[in-house]
Amino acid sequence: MTYELSEDQRQIQELVRRVAREKVAARAAQIDRDAAYPHDMFELLKGLGMFTLPFPEEYGGTGSLLSACIAVEEFGRVCYNTAYLLVVQWVPFGAILAGGTAEQKQRWLPGLAQGELRGALALTESQSGSDVSGIKTHARKDGDGYVLNGSKIWCSNSPLADFILVAAKTLDEAGQPLGINLFIVEKGSPGLTIGKEEDKMGARGVPSCPLFFDSVRLPESARLGTEGGAGFKVAMEALNSSRPIIAARAIGIAQGAIDHSIEFVANRTAFGQKISDFQGVRWMLADMAMKTEAARQLVYRTATMADAGVSGKTLAPMAAMAKCHASDVAMQVATDAVQLFGAAGISAEYPINRYFRDAKVVQIIEGTNQIQRNIIADSLLGRVARS
Template sequence: MIQTNATFALGEQQVAVRDLVRRVALEKVAPRAAAIDASAEYPQDMFDLLNELGLFLLPFPESYGGANDLLSGCVAVEELGRVCYNTAYILFMQWLPIGAIIGGGTREQQDRYLPDLAAGRTRGAFSLTEAQSGSDVSGMKTRAVRDGAGYRISGAKIWCTNAAKSDFVLVAARVDGPDKSGINFFIVPTDTPGFEIGRKEDKSGARGVPSNALFLDNVVVGEEQRIGPEGDGFRSVMEALNGSRPIVAARGVGLAQGAIDHATDFISNRRAFGRTVSDFQGIRWMVADMEIQTEAARQLTYRAATMVDAGITGQAMAKAAAIAKTFSSDTAMKVASDAVQLFGAAGISAEYPIGRYFRDAKVLQIIEGTNQIQRNLIARTMLGREQEARA
């Protein structure tokens, strides 16, 4: 059952996008969702469908054929996520390298890579995480050493989502210095000698979009493949990623709304003790709380996206994006957990889809910056940096 949500935060363009994507999601995406999750195979047909709809262009500048409308992007991701988290994830993964190159790349890099990404002719991935430095970026060990007019990159990465399907990966490597200021991103084609994609992780959620380890052994890249000035590229790319975080929040809103859709349909057609399950007051209050939390997450997400579209950057944007991502993914987890409870024993059966929402929601609390790290960021904008204890 699809419910109609309030649209006062949306303009004509966003409503049109929502209605189009909702129809396509119900007709073409929903029937594929269970099979994508079960097989853990990349759904090329869903990538092709998103490309045919022109959705790869939504959040980006009009100079590259885009609509310059992140709010529409969030609405599209929300509607896809209601029926299939993996398809929504594909859309986000196509947008992620585009946003990073727009935020930190040169005009030459943008002209070279963005048209093919926006048209779906190429795919990219983003690699930051290492085994010993997930949230602790300053512990990164992958290094890019100057070699003539370019660099030699050596190191290992984990959890690089989309790498196995990508033409290039944005790889973070330390150029100089012990902290984040010495880190740059490099555009590394996946067929570069010395670049190896490791085994695919067997994930509990987000199963249709592969995540792999990466190994770099003296991978040679030119200076033109470095994003941003040496020692400054990390900051510019991460600022751009703050602007994409509302899309991550929209995935949480979609998951929560989808869980509500399935749960309300189930309890409205189930009887116990001579009554329809949806008539019990305890159940009704549970569903009401699920709706309250999801609507609050939706409005925080729309607010953050609207700030991006208005050109707001810096601490104000970082805080709003972190709040939206944290609240929306926590809400997705809470709502999906309650939905499983409403299904009773059926909730833990693979025959029903609700378990998929539960597993995908857990993933979202961890990826794209753990919610603990997001809370640190929010507190830092309010209280300043925490003082390191000195013995």
């Protein structure tokens, strides 16, 4: 399967690239330095209609995951955190779109698409990061609803979210397990406590916090999908199809690191010549560009597969390859970029420091690269893929 950017996608690329350079780039360093949520960038994305991008036309979108990847790459090229604002909005949107009832879609999706509402997803627990099946948070049936107890960590966007999708083991009234479901927990629900923001190495503009659930009462309408885990599987498929978007963030980091490196070496001299004239430096830049372009092709191809309706066991290993390879490349390229900057590369006064830290984050979030390799290997060996 091949891809070619449509005229609409090229226009999106040109628009986002221009906006990123003219309105976003100047804010990137301050967002990272202050670790403060960029409300102005959220309003910018909202005004541009970016939140709707990958979703059906009925929500104002293009129905194209590739278009979403292009936007995330271009924003991530200058500011990881601005690109991150799109991702944290799209993941809960995608999960509800895939597994929600008609009533849930009508209540939450228009607001998410227009930027009037914000969401978050809570999967990770202290004893089970990559192992989603090992979560201990549980929702026990109680009359016509559920009682939710447990805790989560690293829930990005939670302090600003109007609702949080919470993964929990569903129990019957006798405490017997029924499976895993996602539950919609609204902001301000009695018994929900949002803990202190983490002081993160990268991705500092979007807060990540622990969550605590102390007998949070939920109506049956808060459950996403059918009881017993089927709804969770649908949501996991939505997350699986979003992995190319995560990979696109890595491509943005890599390309941005290359951009800064070229500018730096082209304007420095050593031993009577430009640094960019040294063969060793030129070859480093060439390798950085080759790796990034190869990763970009993989990400775009995977997004094109998703747009063509490929899903499940066929899409899973490709999505894992895209996320894993792209984020590994971002780390390699950012590392080489720091080397090219020399002593300046380890100074917080230069932007490449930020790209290096954000690259490491992408190797870990949304399923570590070790987990992605497990998914790929399971596919090769005919085993059941892991999320």
